[in-house]
Every structure is written in structure tokens, then in C-alpha cells.
Amino acid sequence: xxxxxxxxxxxxxxxxxxxxxxxxxxxxxxxxxxxxxxxxxxxxxxxxxxxxxxxxxxxxxxxxxxxxxxxxxxxxxxxxxxxxxxxxxxxxxxxxxxxxxxxxxxxxxxxxxxxxxxxxxxxxxxxxxxxxxxxxxxxxxxxxxxxxxxxxxxxxxxxxxxxxxxxxxxxxxxxxxxxxxxxxxxxxxxxxxxxxxxxxxxxxxxxxxxxxxxxxxxxxxxxxxxxxxxxxxxxxxxxxxxxxxxxxxxxxxxxxxxxxxxxxxxxxxxxxxxxxxxxxxxxxxxxxxxxxxxxxxxxxxxxxxxxxxxxxxxxxxxxxxxxxxxxxxxxxxxxxxxxxxxxxxxxxxxxxxxxxxxxxxxxxxxxxxxxxxxxxxxxxxxxxxxxxxxxxxxxxxxxxxxxxxxxxxxxxxxxxxxxxxxxxxxxxxxxxxxxxxxxxxxxxxxxxxxxxxxxxxxxxxxxxxxxxxxxxxxxxxxxxxxxxxxxxxxxxxxxxxxxxxxxxxxxxxxxxxxx
Numbered sequence: 001x002x003x004x005x006x007x008x009x010x011x012x013x014x015x016x017x018x019x020x021x022x023x024x025x026x027x028x029x030x031x032x033x034x035x036x037x038x039x040x041x042x043x044x045x046x047x048x049x050x051x052x053x054x055x056x057x058x059x060x061x062x063x064x065x066x067x068x069x070x071x072x073x074x075x076x077x078x079x080x081x082x083x084x085x086x087x088x089x090x091x092x093x094x095x096x097x098x099x100x101x102x103x104x105x106x107x108x109x110x111x112x113x114x115x116x117x118x119x120x121x122x123x124x125x126x127x128x129x130x131x132x133x134x135x136x137x138x139x140x141x142x143x144x145x146x147x148x149x150x151x152x153x154x155x156x157x158x159x160x161x162x163x164x165x166x167x168x169x170x171x172x173x174x175x176x177x178x179x180x181x182x183x184x185x186x187x188x189x190x191x192x193x194x195x196x197x198x199x200x201x202x203x204x205x206x207x208x209x210x211x212x213x214x215x216x217x218x219x220x221x222x223x224x225x226x227x228x229x230x231x232x233x234x235x236x237x238x239x240x241x242x243x244x245x246x247x248x249x250x251x252x253x254x255x256x257x258x259x260x261x262x263x264x265x266x267x268x269x270x271x272x273x274x275x276x277x278x279x280x281x282x283x284x285x286x287x288x289x290x291x292x293x294x295x296x297x298x299x300x301x302x303x304x305x306x307x308x309x310x311x312x313x314x315x316x317x318x319x320x321x322x323x324x325x326x327x328x329x330x331x332x333x334x335x336x337x338x339x340x341x342x343x344x345x346x347x348x349x350x351x352x353x354x355x356x357x358x359x360x361x362x363x364x365x366x367x368x369x370x371x372x373x374x375x376x377x378x379x380x381x382x383x384x385x386x387x388x389x390x391x392x393x394x395x396x397x398x399x400x401x402x403x404x405x406x407x408x409x410x411x412x413x414x415x416x417x418x419x420x421x422x423x424x425x426x427x428x429x430x431x432x433x434x435x436x437x438x439x440x441x442x443x444x445x446x447x448x449x450x451x452x453x454x455x456x457x458x459x460x461x462x463x464x465x466x467x468x469x470x471x472x473x474x475x476x477x478x479x480x481x482x483x484x485x486x487x488x489x490x491x492x493x494x495x496x497x498x499x500x501x502x503x504x505x506x507x508x509x510x511x512x513x514x515x
Contacts, residue, residue: 001120002030004048006039006065007081008057012104016052019109025117036060043069048076050099050119055082066098072186074194074247075126077119081107144169148212152223154265162261172211172227180255180267181224184275184284185248191217197246198222205238206230221272225264229257232286239286251275251284279339280332280381293338297345300330301337305345312352314418316435317396320349321389328385343376346388350375356417357395366395411436412450415443419459423466426485429455460499467496471507480504 003022007013013032022029030046033039035058043051043065051069055062066078077099100115147165156162166172183198185191195215202210202224209228216223235252242250253274255267274287297305304327311320331342354366371391378384415432432455433440447455463484470480481492496504 001025001027001050001123002046002048003027003116004030004039004043004046004051005032006034006036006051006053006057006062007032008034008054010034012054012081020113020116025113026120027116034058036062036065039065040068043076044072047073049123050077050079050116052079052081054104055080070247071243071249075123077123079112079115079119144171144212145214148214148225151225151261152214152265152268157262159260159262166211166261172208175227175259175261177227177229177257177259178261178264179226179229179257180264180271181226182253182268182271182275183222183224184251184253184278185220191215191220194246194248195222198242198250201238201242201245205241223268230254232288235286239284249284251278251287253277253287254289256289276339277336279342279379280336292335294335295338295341297337297341298330301327304330308349309352310421312349312356314421315356315414316418317353317392321392324349324385324389328381331381339381342381343378343384346384347372347375350388350391353392353395408446409450411438412447415447416451416458420462423459423463424483424485427459457499460495464496464499467492467504468507471504477504 005013005016007016013034017029017032027050030048031042033042037059039053039057040060051066053062053065057065060068062080062082066080069076069078080098080101081104082101083104099119102112102115147169150156151162163175166175185194195217199213199222202213206226206228209226211225211227213225214223215221232254235254239250239252242248253271255271258264258267270289273293274289274291276293277287277291278284304323308320308323308327311317311323331337350372358366368391371387375384375387378387415436418432418435419427429444430440432438433443436443438446444455447453447458451458453461467480467484470483471477475483477492478489481489484492486492486495493504500506
């Protein structure tokens with residue numbers, strides 16, 4: 001039995017931790033929190049069975065924490081600790097159905113141990129009854145459950161045969177239209193306890209329209225098939241009732257109407273795919289086939305993606321993180337990209353960040369490949385972005401510079417990387433100095449000292465280097481001139497000949513007449 005303590009006074013936490021014989025009670029103290037916000041995050045992470053919680057907490061009071069926690073795990077029990085004897089608190093605690101309400105000033109550890117043990121016995125008894133009820137229902141309904149699983153798995157491909165078996169089992173009469181639903185609860189919610197409640201609430205609301213369902217405990221889902229169709233607006237009230245009775249918020253995805261029973265598996269797969277939209281929503285939602293997931297990025301997303309690439313490659317991480325905020329907002333607007341496409345893009349930003357910082361890490365390990373797995377496992381867009389930003393902050397630490405000889409060289413490496421990613425622009429020494437917050441005269445001297453060439457010589461050499469690559473790839477001199485920011489081909493040609501000693505046509509298969 002897992003227990004959590006939520007208390008801002010360290011001495012009280014220490015007293016509870018040491019005075020209660022946890023292992024003798026068959027309990028494990030899994031976590032402690034000192035404010036309401038921390039408590040809620042740790043509650044979601046550890047999913048405790050029993051929580052000892054103070055009312056007066058920083059950031060979020062104890063009663064508000066209990067309300068939020070119950071939406072995550074309705075089966076958890078709460079013992080309220082307080083210095084207050086105000087009836088207002090007592091009434092609200094009773095409304096929240098807390099297990100007990102104890103004053104710190106008169107707290108007796110023996111009494112508290114007895115309360116903990118009684119709560120533990122109640123939880124074990126209720127879970128046993130729930131499992132027994134599920135077992136009995138499973139044996140009584142076994143033929144129906146086997147049939148439903150075969151139907152959903154696609155093992156039954158004859159609509160007439162399915163219709164006949166439904167009639168024989170008295171599950172449905174003549175079917176004119178069908179609809180597939182999938183209900184999804186949070187992965188940490190107690191599926192076994194909720195299962196019978198969800199089915200009962202569905203039967204009470206939809207009656208004979210509900211033909212049956214298949215449970216998927218691994219993914220915390222129920223796959224329903226109905227002999228009628230319902231609009232998303234019809235279901236909002238029912239989902240509110242589900243939350244009211246179970247304390248759990250449910251996402252629901254629903255198919256369009258269809259007439260042939262053997263089509264259930266294909267519609268179910270589409271509906272399961274719609275649940276991917278939860279990745280973009282702050283709260284559980286209702287999804288129908290008017291929603292959809294794109295595989296192709298919009299022009300706006302493509303533009304932001306390129307801008308973030310450019311910022312990373314020129315080591316402007318503050319700008320990259322700012323643009324990531326813009327990208328996140330754009331991704332949350334419908335129509336949505338498939339989450340896998342989004343995660344591929346965000347992990348590519350991660351790889352580019354590691355690559356950009358590798359030369360400056362002084363032999364340290366930059367890449368953290370476990371983080372890639374963590375990003376792909378995230379269930380919400382904001383969590384994926386947060387992991388990326390967190391690692392950008394880590395790798396950005398490799399760029400902190402001093403006035404040592406080694407770091408002077410690193411400054412020039414940074415500037416050279418910036419120049420190489422901005423060759424299509426007119427790059428000035430003053431612009432670079434402003435970007436890197438360095439005095440322009442000092443930068444000029446430092447660049448020659450470290451590189452043995454002037455700033456201007458390096459920029460022009462890199463421009464001609466890129467021009468040669470572009471010529472070998474078949475680009476015309478006019479295209480190259482425009483790409484490198486020259487107003488006309490004549491100016492570009494004069495610059496190239498001055499730097500390389502020969503005209504661009506020496507490298508190009510497409511000589512052009514210069515006017």
C-alpha cells in the first residue's frame with residue numbers, strides 16, 4: 001500500500017516519517033511534498049493509495065489539491081491534517097469524502113496508525129470485491145465477450161453471420177446503422193475498478209443502442225459498438241456524468257455511421273487513430289471524423305522549422321527557443337500534424353543542437369540518446385517541447401566563454417559557424433559584433449589573431465567556396481549571385497576573381513555573359 005505525505009513543515013514531515021512503522025503496517029512511504037503544486041505532480045507520478053495532507057499549503061491549498069488528485073485517481077484515500085478547527089474546512093473536507101480529519105495539536109500517533117490500518121483494510125476489501133465482480137461477470141458473459149473480441153479483431157467477415165449471431169444472443173435486432181466508439185482514460189487510472197462503472201453508465205444512458213464492448217486494459221480503453229449514431233454534442237453531458245461518478249476524465253473518439261457489421265474493425269482503427277489528437281489538447285476531448293491528422297506540414301510550420309534550424313546552426317539558442325514557442329502555438333491549431341511527424345521534427349532539432357555544440361564541448365559527451373526515447377514516449381506536445389528546451393539549456397552551457405586562449409578560439413568558432421549559415425546575406429563586422437556582444441575593433445583583431453586571416457577575407461572565401469559547390473551542382477551564375485546577396489552578376493564576378501584569381505566560369509559548365 002503506497003502512502004504520500006504532503007506537509008510544508010519539515011519537522012512535521014520528519015515526525016510522521018519516523019514515528020509511523022510503515023513496513024509493519026504493510027505500507028511504503030513513496031514520496032513527500034512541501035507545497036500543493038509539487039504534491040499534484042508527485043501524486044500523478046507515484047499514484048499513492050493513501051495521502052496524509054495538510055490544508056494550509058503554499059501555492060495550492062490541501063483541499064484544492066485533493067479535488068485535483070481525485071480527478072486523477074478516484075480510489076485514493078485522504079487523511080486531512082490541520083491546525084484549524086474552522087467548520088468551513090471541516091464541511092469542505094466532508095464534501096470531498098476524505099477518510100479522516102485530524103488536528104495536529106492533538107494528533108496521537110497510535111490513533112493515526114489505527115486509522116491508516118483501517119483505511120488499508122477497506123481498500124483491500126473493495127479491490128477484492130471489484131475483482132470478484134469482474135470475474136463473475138467475465139464467466140457469465142464469456143460467450144458474448146468472445147464473440148465481441150472475434151468481431152472486433154476482424155475474424156468475422158460476413159455481415160449476415162454477425163447479424164444472425166447478434167440476434168441469437170439478443171444483443172441487437174435488425175441493424176440499419178452502426179457507430180464505433182473508443183473511450184480512453186489516463187494510463188495511470190485504475191482500469192479494473194472503473195471497468196464495470198463505465199459499462200453500467202453507458203448502458204444506463206444508451207440502453208439497447210449499446211450492442212457491446214471490448215476492453216483493452218493495456219491501453220486503458222473500451223471499444224464500443226452501437227446500433228445508432230450520436231453526435232459529439234449529444235455525448236458531452238454523458239462524459240460529465242462519467243467524471244461525476246468516477247472522478248476520471250474520459251476522451252472519446254467516434255466514427256461516422258456505417259451499415260455493414262463487418263466494417264467495425266476498420267472504423268475502430270480510424271477511431272483509435274483519432275485519439276492521437278489528445279497530444280495537442282490540454283483537456284480530454286471528443287473527436288469525430290471531422291477531425292483529422294495531417295502527414296504534410298503547413299507552409300507556416302515549414303517556415304518556422306527552417307528558422308529554428310538556422311538559429312540552432314548559428315548557435316542562437318535564445319532565438320531558437322523563442323521560435324519553438326511560436327511553433328508550439330502553431331502546432332496546436334487545427335488541422336493537426338500526426339504526433340509522430342511532430343516528434344520526428346523536434347528530435348531532429350535535438351540532433352542539430354548536439355551537432356552544433358559538439359565542436360565546442362571540449363571532449364564532453366553532448367548527445368543524450370535516452371532523451372530521444374523519452375521524447376517519443378511523451379503524451380502531450382508541451383512535454384515534448386519542454387524536454388527539448390531543457391536539453392537546449394544544458395548544451396547551451398557548453399557555449400559559456402571566458403577570456404582564456406582556448407575560449408578566444410571558441411568565440412571565433414562560434415562566429416565562423418554563424419557566418420557559414422548566413423552567407424546569403426550581406427555580412428558586416430559590426431553586425432557580427434552586435435550579435436555576439438563584442439566590440440567591433442576587438443573582434444577584428446581577435447579574428448586575425450586566431451584565424452591568421454581578416455574577417456572580410458574569411459567571409460569572401462566562404463562565399464566563393466559555396467559558389468563553387470553550387471556551380472558544380474548545376475546552378476547558373478545568376479542564381480548563385482542572387483543567392484549570395486549580390487545586386488548584379490558583375491559585382492559577384494569581380495569579387496570571385498579577386499579572391500580566387502580566376503573567373504567563376506573556370507568552375508562553371510554554364511558560362512554567362514556579364515553585362
